[in-house]
Amino acid sequence: MSNTEVRPAELACGARADSASRPDIDVLTARSVPLGGPRAMTVRRTLPQRARTLIGAWCFADHYGPDDVAETGGMDVAPHPHTGLQTVSWLFTGEIEHRDSLGSHAFVRPGELNLMTGGYGISHSEVSTPGTTRLHGVQLWVALPERHRDAERDFRHHVPDPVPLDGGEARVFLGSLAGVTSPVPTFTPLLGAELSVAPGATVTLGIDPDFEHGVLVDTGDVRMEGTTLRPTELGYAGPGQSTLTLTNEAPGPARLMLLGGPPFPEEIVMWWNFIGRTHDDIVRAREEWQNESDRFGRVEGYDGHRLPAPALPNAIISPRKNPVRRPKETP
Incomplete structure (x- = not known):
């Protein structure tokens, strides 16, 4: 899934573990993000946020539905790029058609894993199928470590x-x-x-x-x-x-x-659909997507235009880390 926010936040993220074992539970609430126009499907985004940017290498979590496709039109995310991450698609209800620049053409169905590796660069589209009346599931991203962040494109399907x-x-x-x-x-x-x-x-x-x-x-x-x-x-x-x-x-x-x-021991920079290590990594990836570079390949079979990248913010990234967790006070 693409992050379709018009002004996506530019984040420098890093995870730091507490040395002590604590049973305290932090409760994170989601914010609503529309995936399109006025009749858009809305997702609930739990990661990243100020209170926590990563859980392990999990760096992005969208939770959506049950969505009435007759009301919203369902999911129609045009070809868009990814770098430095893997996407994990998991459904509870409905069906989504996946196409990517690796040549994969697959369907996301309830209880079945679709995992796509963006690595150095990939593009893909996601469209709910005509027979889908209700759409309900999660879209997750995994940050790739530095030594693997330019990994080759890959796609895996697994039914546990x-x-x-x-x-x-x-x-x-x-x-x-x-x-x-x-x-x-x-x-x-x-x-x-x-x-x-x-x-x-x-x-x-x-x-x-x-x-x-x-x-x-x-x-x-x-x-x-x-x-x-x-x-x-x-x-x-x-x-x-x-x-x-x-x-x-x-x-x-x-x-x-x-x-x-x-x-996750490394700091990452995440903006729109890109994960890098520096602001320049993001600038370069955006320019190459806008210029239709071979870096991201082409998605065949999607009926429509690719997503343009949003404008970059007029600021350099400020590092932002997960807060140090402290024991909760006992009443």
Whole structure:
């Protein structure tokens, strides 16, 4: 998915881990971002924000739907570029047609992972299919580490089997959880899974203590280590814990996304659909996209024009890091 904001913020981002193990949960709320004109589909953006810019290498999280396609027209994101990142597409409802400059032509369907590596440069389009009446899912980005940020274009498709849990179910699409490991390779250690929790049930998961974790709630009221998260909220837990306990406090099933990874040690610059290390990286990528450079290739089969890049801000990037987490005061 493209970041279609007309004036996207230019960010220098870096993650810093706390040395101490703390069970405190930070609750992050999303902001609404339209993907087009006045009848646009609206997404809820949880990452990045001032309170937190990355969770592991996860640097971008859009959560959308259930969207009535008859009202909004659904998703129609014209060919646009990416550098220095991977895109992770995951649906709950509906279907999206994906085309990219690698030549991939695939469909994003519920419970199926589509992972695209932008690396040095790629372009792609995303369009909801004619038979889709409701669209509901998440779009996630992963920052590539310095030694891999110019990796070759790539596209992977994977359908994870459901894994039964005591009180729920998991679909592990990246990394390892509940005794299952995804076969999809990643450039940094990552965890990505869809979890469902039965009404009133508690699920306790073994997790990597070197990872920080985020829980994005789609449906239900989920208590994460004693902190209740409402739908669309994201709970953050720092490194140092070997288990994660989640309780569904709602009368119906809860659905959530679990994301994790070790704190990302590098500072990144993120603007529009580009991730680099300096302001000049972004300027160069934008110029090459505007000039239709071979760097990004061409998307064949999309009926329409490519997205132009927004204007760059008249400012040099100021580094911005995740805040140091401090213990919450006990009343």
